[in-house]
Structure formats: C-alpha cells, structure tokens
Amino acid sequence: MITGKRVRLRAIERDDIPNFVRWLNDREVIEFLLMNSPLSKAMEEKWFEGHLAAPITSAQVMAIEALSGDQWVHIGNTGIHNIEPVHNAAEFGIFIGEKDFWNKGYGREATLLTLKHGFEDLNLNRIFLNVYENNLRGIAAYKAAGFVHEGVLREAVYKNGRYLDVLVMSVLHSEWKGS
C-alpha cells in the first residue's frame, strides 16, 4: 500500500473487474484513452489474467482509493508500464473512472504517489507519459505533479472523428521534487 493524505494505492484485485468494465464502457471516461470499442467482462478478465502472468518487473497497475468522509472508495487505476530494466525508464498511465471525483485534486495526488513508488521503490530514472492535446485537465494535473513537456507526436491518434497530436511529458529522478 502506498498512502498519501487523501489517496492510497493498492494492488488491483479480481473483484475490481466489474468497476473496470463499467468505467471503460463510459465514453466520457475513455475520451482521452486508447480505447475505441465496447469492453466485455470476459475481455477484461482475460486482460487481468495476462497482467497477473506478466512479471511484476515489467508493469504494475494499482487501484486508486480516495478518502471520502471516513471511507476509502475505489475511483480508478494508475500504473507504471513498459518498465525498461537497462534504461530504468517506464511509462505512466492513469484514469479516474468515478467522474464525481474529477477535478478535486485526486488525480494529482495519485500521480505524485505513483511517481514516488516509481522513483523510491523501483529505482526508475525516467517516467514519461503520452497525453492527448485536448486533455487539458490531465495536462494540468501532470504539470502540477512535476511532469514537463518534452515533445509532440503529430496527429498520432484518431479519436472521435479526427486526428489529435499527442504530447510527451516526463519527470527525471534528479528533478523530482519529492526525492
């Protein structure tokens, strides 16, 4: 468990699958994600088994729980993917599926905790992300957590009828404020 003030991260469980299916079938939630088609429970179970079978040194997905009153509520997932052992680099990804929890600082805190895990527990040197040009809420949350803009992949995704630029952002261990 990685615990902050209002957010904690834990390993994902098989029991979480119904939440993933509900969230990832919501077009508002997936507007800025690489998902374009309806997702069944069976498809998500297959993904979960693949995730369990993969070495923990290659990727880690964690459930985001937010403190709401005196209850911890599962609101989404965060993860460190494509971990490169030689370069000590990895890709960050996040989504909050419970839309009532958007825009309240939970994404920024979950991002900070994931970076802390990546730098302090996994000894990563570079953590990067890809974000669609029109995901202004995501870009603001990542900047607040310490990510800096690195470059642009021009018209790299097709979403909702048009091509979008994808911004690359990263944090290095040496510049991370939490270190």
Ligand SMILES: CC(C)(COP(=O)(O)OP(=O)(O)OC[C@H]1O[C@@H](n2cnc3c(N)ncnc32)[C@H](O)[C@@H]1OP(=O)(O)O)[C@@H](O)C(=O)NCCC(=O)NCCS
């Ligand atoms: C992206 C996401 C993780 C951000 O988490 P969050 O908890 O909603 O974001 P936060 O509240 O921490 O930060 C949002 C920031 O965006 C700002 N913001 C919101 N709408 C904005 C807009 N239209 N333009 C500019 N800034 C905006 C907020 O003011 C806030 O900044 P502040 O803290 O400086 O005031 C979450 O909204 C989410 O999961 N969305 C759906 C899936 C997704 O987009 N995943 C990421 C794919 S790269």
